[in-house]
Amino acid sequence: MSTLIGTGEMVRLFLRLDRIHLPLWIGAIVGIVVASASAVQGVYSTPALRAGYAATVSNSPAAIVMSGPPQALDTVGGITLFEVNLTAAVGTSLMAIFLTVRHTRAEEEAGRTELLRAGVLGRHAPLAAALVVVGGASVVIGLLLGLSLWALGLPASGSLLFGAAMACLGVTFAAVSAVAAQITEHARAALGIAVAVLGLSWGLRSLGDIEGGAATWFSPVGWVQAVHPFGEERWWPLLLPLACAAVLTVTAVLLTGRRDVGAGLVATRPGSPRASALLSSVPGLALRQQRSSLFWWAVGLCLGGLALGSFGHEVTTMLEDNPELASMMGSEGGEDLVTGYFGLILLILVLVVACFTVSSVHRLRSEESQGRAEFVLATKTPRRSWQFGWLAVTGGGTVLLLLATAVGVAVADAVVSGSADRFGQLVGATLAYLPAVAVIGGLAAALHGWAPRLGGLVWVVLAGCFVVGWLGDLLKIPAAVRDLSPFNLTPRMPLEAMDWTVVAILTLVAIALLVLAVLGLRRRDIGSA
Template identity: 40%
Template structure:
C-alpha cells in the first residue's frame, strides 16, 4: 500500500482531509499574535505621517523642493529610493512616495517573513506542531492557516496605509495603490518563506534563506534604478515601485507579485507533501560520534553554531560591498558640481553613507545572533550544559565574544570589499583605503548594540527583542532625523562617531562608546549569573 493511499484512508477515517482544522488554527494564530501583528501593522503605518512631516519640513519652499527632486534623481540616492515617477513638476507628496516607498516595502516583507516562519517551521521545531497534528488536523492546515493569517494581515496593512495616505493628502486612487503595492510585496515574501520553511529543519535557516532572497531582490532593484535599466523588472520590489504611485498610477504591475505569490504557494504545498513532519527536504547531516579537537571549548562551540550564518552574511556583504563600491564611479559625474562642489566631497559623502548602511546591516546580524541565546535557553539547551562544570559566565561570555568577533569580521569584509570596489572603478587606492576605514571606525557602535542585547538577556530575557528597537531607533534618527532636536539625536548610539571621510576623525566618541559597550556586556554577564533560567 502506498504512502498516499495510507494518508487518504487515515484522513477518511478521521473524518477530514488535508485542510481539516484550518479555521481553528487561523483563530489560534490570530489569538497568539494579538500583540505582534497590531504592533507591526500600526508601526509600519505610523511611519507614513512621520515621513510626510519630514518631507514637508525639508521642502518648505519651491526652491528647496526642486533641489530635493534633482538630488533624488541622482544615482547615489536612486540606489536607496529607486526609480522616480511623477516628478516632472515636483510636489511634496511626490517626493514623499519616491523617497520613502522602499522602507514600507521592506517593512512589509520582514513582517511576513517572521509571521510565516513563526507559524510553520518554528512550530515544527518546537514540537508543538506534532501535538496539534495528533488531533483531527489536516496535513496542510498549518501552512494554510499561516498563509491566510498573512493575507488577513496584509489586507489590514493595506487599509491602514490607504487611510494614512489619504490623511497626508494623497488622492483616493493613489492611496489605494500605495496600500495595495505594499501588501503585494508582503504576500510575495510570505510565499517565499512558505517555500524556505519546507527546505530545512531549522527555523533560523528558513528565515535566513528568505532574508537572502530579500537581499537579492533589494540589490536587483537598486542596481536597476541606478542604471535605469531592465533589472528593475526582475525584482518584486521593483514591481511595486513601477506602479508609479506618485505618477500616472498603473495597477497592472501588481499582477506580477500576485502571480509569483500564487506560484510559490503552489510550490510550498507540493514540497510540504513530500516531507515528514519536522523534517526538511534538505536533510541534516548526522554529526560525528566524537567532537573534533577544535570543538572542545565553549568558544569553539559558539563559533561552530554561528558558522553557517556568518558565511551567508559574509558572502552577501562581500557582494554588496563590491557593488556599492563599484557604483562610486557614477556618483562623481552626476553630483560633483551641482550639489557638493567637487568630486572628492561627493565621493566622501557617498562612502560615508555606504559605511553607515553597512553598519546597520551588520547590526541586524548582531541582534539576530544575540537574541538566539534566549531561544537556546527557552528550548532547554542551556540547562544541560550548565549542569556540567561549565559556568554561566563562561557560556554567555564565549557566546558574546564569538558574536562580537564575527560582527567585527563582517564589518571588515564590508569595508574592504567596498574599498576594493571603489579603488578599482576610480583607480584610486587612497580612496579605497578611506572607504574601508569609514566602515571599520564604526566598530564601537556594533559593540554597543551587542552590549544592549546582552544586558537585556541578563536582566530581562523576555524583553531581549527590545534590542531591535534600539537598532530601528538608530536607523530612523540617522537617516530621517535631521530635523529632530539635538538631545533626541544623541539618544542614538549611531549618531556620535564622525561620518568619515566627510568629517574629521575623532578618537573620543570611539573610546566612550567602547567603554559603554564593555560596561553593558559586564552588566549582562552579572545579570545572567544572578537570575533563574527562563526567568523574567
C-alpha cells in the same frame, strides 16, 4: 476530519504569540517609511531641483539597483517613492518571511506542532493560520502606507497604489516562505531559502531596469514596482504577484501532504560521527552554528557597500544645488559633500551591522528555549564561559562585518574615483562605530541576562537610532534626544574629526552592560524570566 479544522483557533494563537512582534514590525516599517517620506517633501520643492535629481539618479546604475525604476521623478511623489522603495519593499518582505517561518517550520522544529496535532487540529490548519496572519499584516502595512502618504499631501491614487503594491509583495513572500518551510526541516535553512529568493528577485529586477530587458518580469519585486505610482499608475501588474502567491500557496498545501510532521522534503544530511576539535569549546560551537549566516551577512554588506560607495562620485552633482539635502548629509559644499555622503551611508550600513549583533546575541535565548544550553551547562562548562563564548563570536563577527562593509565602500570609491586616497579614511570611519555597536549588543546581552522576554525592546532602540541618524536634522529632533543614540555621539568621519573621549566613554558603557549581563544570568534559572 477536515484538514483545516482548528484554523480559527490557530489564528488566535498566532496573534497572541505575535502581540509584540507584529506591532513592532508594522510600526517600524510604516514609521520609518513615513518619516523618510515626510522629510523629502520640502527638499525638492522646485522644478529645477527635481530636474537635477532626475538627471542624476536616472543615469546611475547604483541608484536604480537600490531604489527601483526611475519613474515620475519630475514629481514630488515620484521622488518620494524612489527614496522609500528600498525600506518599504525589503522591510515588508522580511516581515513576511520571518513571521511565516516562525509560525510554520520553527513551530515544527520545536515540536509544538506535533503536540497540537495530537488534538483536534487539521493537517493544513497551522499553514493556513500563518498565511492568514502574515497576509493580514501585509494588508495592514499597505493600507497604513497608502493612507500616510495621502495624509502627507501626495495624490490619493498613487499613494493607495503604492500601498497595494507593498501589500501584494508581503503576501507573495509569505507564500514563498510557506513553500521553503516544506523543503527543509530547519527554520534557519527555510529562512535562507526565502531570503535568497528575495535577493534573486531584487537582482533580476535591477538587471531588467538597468538594461531595459525582460528580466524584471521574472521578479516579484519587479512586478510590484511596475505599477508606477504617481506616473502611469498601472494596477494590472498586481495580478502577477497575487497569482504567484495563489500558486505557491497551493504548492505548499500539496507539499504538506507529502511529508511527515517535523520532517522536510529534503532529508538532512547526516553529520560526521566524530566531532571536530572546534566543537569541543563554546566559541567553536557558536561559530559552527552561525558561520553560514555570518558569511551571507558579510557578502550582503560588502555588496551594499559597493553599491552605495559607487554612488559617491555622483553625489556632488545631486547636492551642489540643493542646500537642504546637503545639510542632511552634514556638509556645506565642495569636497564636504562627498565626505558628508560617505559619513551618512557608513552610518546606515553600520546600523545594519548592529542588526546582526542583536540577532546574534538573541541566539543565547534560542539556545535556552530549545534546550541546547542545558546540555552544554550539564558539563563542566560554567555559565559565564557559555555566555562569554557566544558573545565572543558575536563580537568577532561584528568586527568582520564592519571590515566587509568598509572594504566594499572603499573599493567602490577607489574604482569610481580612480584614487585610493580615501581608502584608509573610510575603513577607519567604519571601525570608529565599533563602540556604538558594542553598546547596542551590550544592551541586548543585559536584557537577556535579566529579562530575556523583553529582548525585543532592543529592536525598538535600534529603529530609533536609525530615525535619529537618517532623519534627525530634517525632522528637527532635539539634540538632547539625538544624543541618546550612541551612533549620533560617534564622530561622523571622515567629515568630522575623531573624538577619542567619546569612544572611551561608549566602550566603558558597553563593558558595564556586559557586566550587568553576567550578573543577570547568574541570578536566574536557565530558560526562565
